Amino acid sequence: MAGISLRKLRKTYGELRVIHDIDLEIADKEFIILVGPSGCGKSTTLRMIAGLEEISGGDLVIGDTIVNDVPSKDRDIAMVFQNYALYPHMTVYKNMAFGLELRRHPREEIDRKVKDAAEVLDITHLLNRKPKALSGGQRQRVALGRAMVRSPEVFLLDEPLSNLDAKLRTAMRAEITKLHRRLDATFIYVTHDQVEAMTMADRIVVMKDGYIQQVDTPQVLYDEPANVFVAGFIGAPQMNFLDVVIRKTAGGLAAEYEGQLLPLPEHLARAVSGHEGRNCVLGLRPENFHERPPVDVDPALTAPVEMSVELAEPMGAEVHLNGKLGSQGIIARVSPRCRARTGDTVPLIADLSAAHLFDKETEIALRTGRPAQ
Amino acid sequence: MNWVANFYFREGPGIDKDAPKPEGLRLLGAVLVREWWDLLRLNVLFIAACLPLVTVPAAYFASVSVCVAMIEDRNVYLWRDFWDAFRSRFWAATLGGVVFAAAGALAWLALPAYAAEARSNLVFAVPFALVLAVSVLLPLLASSFLVSLAKAKGRSAGQVIRISALAVLARPLPGLAALSVVGALWLAHILFYPVSVFLPVLVNFSLGALLMSFAMLKGVELGCSQAARKQ
Ligand SMILES: Nc1ncnc2c1ncn2[C@@H]1O[C@H](COP(=O)(O)OP(=O)(O)O)[C@@H](O)[C@H]1O
Ligand SMILES: [Mg+2]
Numbered sequence A: 001m002a003g004i005s006l007r008k009l010r011k012t013y014g015e016l017r018v019i020h021d022i023d024l025e026i027a028d029k030e031f032i033i034l035v036g037p038s039g040c041g042k043s044t045t046l047r048m049i050a051g052l053e054e055i056s057g058g059d060l061v062i063g064d065t066i067v068n069d070v071p072s073k074d075r076d077i078a079m080v081f082q083n084y085a086l087y088p089h090m091t092v093y094k095n096m097a098f099g100l101e102l103r104r105h106p107r108e109e110i111d112r113k114v115k116d117a118a119e120v121l122d123i124t125h126l127l128n129r130k131p132k133a134l135s136g137g138q139r140q141r142v143a144l145g146r147a148m149v150r151s152p153e154v155f156l157l158d159e160p161l162s163n164l165d166a167k168l169r170t171a172m173r174a175e176i177t178k179l180h181r182r183l184d185a186t187f188i189y190v191t192h193d194q195v196e197a198m199t200m201a202d203r204i205v206v207m208k209d210g211y212i213q214q215v216d217t218p219q220v221l222y223d224e225p226a227n228v229f230v231a232g233f234i235g236a237p238q239m240n241f242l243d244v245v246i247r248k249t250a251g252g253l254a255a256e257y258e259g260q261l262l263p264l265p266e267h268l269a270r271a272v273s274g275h276e277g278r279n280c281v282l283g284l285r286p287e288n289f290h291e292r293p294p295v296d297v298d299p300a301l302t303a304p305v306e307m308s309v310e311l312a313e314p315m316g317a318e319v320h321l322n323g324k325l326g327s328q329g330i331i332a333r334v335s336p337r338c339r340a341r342t343g344d345t346v347p348l349i350a351d352l353s354a355a356h357l358f359d360k361e362t363e364i365a366l367r368t369g370r371p372a373q
Numbered sequence B: 001m002n003w004v005a006n007f008y009f010r011e012g013p014g015i016d017k018d019a020p021k022p023e024g025l026r027l028l029g030a031v032l033v034r035e036w037w038d039l040l041r042l043n044v045l046f047i048a049a050c051l052p053l054v055t056v057p058a059a060y061f062a063s064v065s066v067c068v069a070m071i072e073d074r075n076v077y078l079w080r081d082f083w084d085a086f087r088s089r090f091w092a093a094t095l096g097g098v099v100f101a102a103a104g105a106l107a108w109l110a111l112p113a114y115a116a117e118a119r120s121n122l123v124f125a126v127p128f129a130l131v132l133a134v135s136v137l138l139p140l141l142a143s144s145f146l147v148s149l150a151k152a153k154g155r156s157a158g159q160v161i162r163i164s165a166l167a168v169l170a171r172p173l174p175g176l177a178a179l180s181v182v183g184a185l186w187l188a189h190i191l192f193y194p195v196s197v198f199l200p201v202l203v204n205f206s207l208g209a210l211l212m213s214f215a216m217l218k219g220v221e222l223g224c225s226q227a228a229r230k231q
Helices: A042-050 A092-102 A107-121 A136-148 A166-183 A194-200 A218-223 A228-233 A266-272 B002-009 B024-050 B056-071 B078-088 B090-120 B122-151 B157-170 B172-191 B195-230
Strands: A004-013 A016-026 A031-035 A057-062 A077-080 A154-158 A186-191 A203-208 A211-216 A240-249 A252-257 A260-263 A279-284 A302-314 A319-325 A328-334 A345-351 A356-359
Touching: A004 A042, A016 A042, A016 A057, A016 A211, A031 A042, A031 A194, A042 A077, A042 A154, A042 A186, A077 A136, A092 A107, A092 A136, A107 A136, A107 A166, A136 A166, A166 A186, A166 A194, A186 A194, A194 A218, A203 A218, A203 A228, A211 A218, A211 A228, A228 A240, A228 A279, A228 A356, A240 A260, A240 A328, A252 A266, A252 A279, A260 A302, A266 A356, B024 B056, B024 B078, B024 B195, B056 B078, B056 B090, B056 B122, B056 B195, B078 B090, B090 B122, B122 B157, B122 B172, B122 B195, B157 B172, B157 B195, B172 B195
Parallel strands: A031 A186, A031 A203, A077 A154, A154 A186
Antiparallel strands: A004 A016, A004 A057, A203 A211, A240 A252, A240 A279, A252 A260, A279 A356, A302 A319, A302 A345, A319 A328
16 A cells, blocks of 8 residues: 545534645655644544544545545554543453454454454453453553454554553553554544654654644754744744844844844745734744853854743753743753843843744744755 | 533553563453443343253353453453353353253262262262262363363364363362362352342352352363463
């Protein structure tokens, strides 16, 4: 089987349009993650791919066949839901075997597949138990196993980890990544958790209000967000945004922030050349503020700033300083050696070589080429 | 309605993978707690399968084989597995049933005769005691035979018989204990009749089969491993 294509895919509920003609190419065996805030249409998109939701417009293509009207059971796709949906009166074995029994697979084959899947997921000891006694993580494994026994070409997973506690979620993330490698199938995974997306995906699809904002690998998404929304959504603590005005200086172009001129790197300056006076949003990630000059950065692209600290959150390996730069709030990630307390004013060095620039009106990223590494 | 669903789907404590397997009576308790519903169904199924009368041995063998799967914590599809066992060993079970029934009938006839003779001539006390011992051991041997049959895939008839005899000799006490519990069950049924009419309908047969299988299984496993070592 080849990849999956969404071509101008649309979903409307009466007058309400929830998916706006989205285009997406998913490669065979890819691990792709749809991420976005609640209500942005991730589940709807996934359910349309699964065939659980009617497609209002556009085409869904699997391989080179349009499958808009192919019923769910004929799409060679298995879906894992957030709430597990296990049958409480059946043992784990029967829960996993049920789908195959409905399809009248031979008994030996069912037995082999159930036991193989149980082995991979490490739930062999649970096979003859009812779901009642199982913990959330164990239930999630069973739900995965139930999808696995069908050996589908495509797995659809809708927030499969959101009911688990934080520790288990981290463990299951690694398990699912391993599972993807092992099963050699396409995974389409939905989550509202950007950490999950960043850690697991080959590529991430960021969605908002039924539109796709950006599709890229996790690192590119982080380094080159296409707009303010993506920049703010990916990364935690989130990127700081400062309202700036573009000014001409002796050395080229700079961003003026509340009277202070911040130098702009080449790839940003080129994008706004000839736009002196334009209102922009400057994006700086929390890790781009330093206590002492960073060694590998051109000093001409740094600027000293004063941050008034409102709250210092020690995280162990680092400290998150919440506070103000002039009148606008920012968060800075500094080393745990930083002894700043609430009410202190600390001098920091802003590394502008890693800055992002967005148009104030459209919120679209302004850059030409890639940032110099 | 939501709280019902919440209660029904609420997360459990989880099952420890490395928890030690329960043994002995604890294991029996765990099996009963886990499989009680299927045991009730098995009882009804057994009664239904016995209706043609000639099918009694095969039906009982099928029950034993389902019980062995339950004890071994294997997945059971009651209807399917019951009839599978019923069909696959129909003749062996029936033949065994005829032999054991004949032996039982013989012992039943011989016992009062020897008892009467023994009262006048003490020499007859020896065969009386022998026959008594045999008639007590017969149900154990029968259970052990059926469990061996259920466990002994691909073994010859001679081996199955040897294994079942070995099992009775190796561990007669659990078998006797189980036998007395089963006896007590039936006694309760008789004593409290007709109030207790539900007992055989609901549990007596399947629970009896489970108890007897449980008692004999260890011995049969022992016999099987011995037979495997010899080969
Ligand atoms: N059956 C429905 N009728 C009307 N609107 C719906 C229906 N199902 C979902 N929606 C709307 O579609 C949007 C997308 O929903 P969904 O795909 O579930 O979002 P997500 O999974 O990203 O949280 C939401 O605004 C939701 O209110
Ligand atoms: Mg959703």
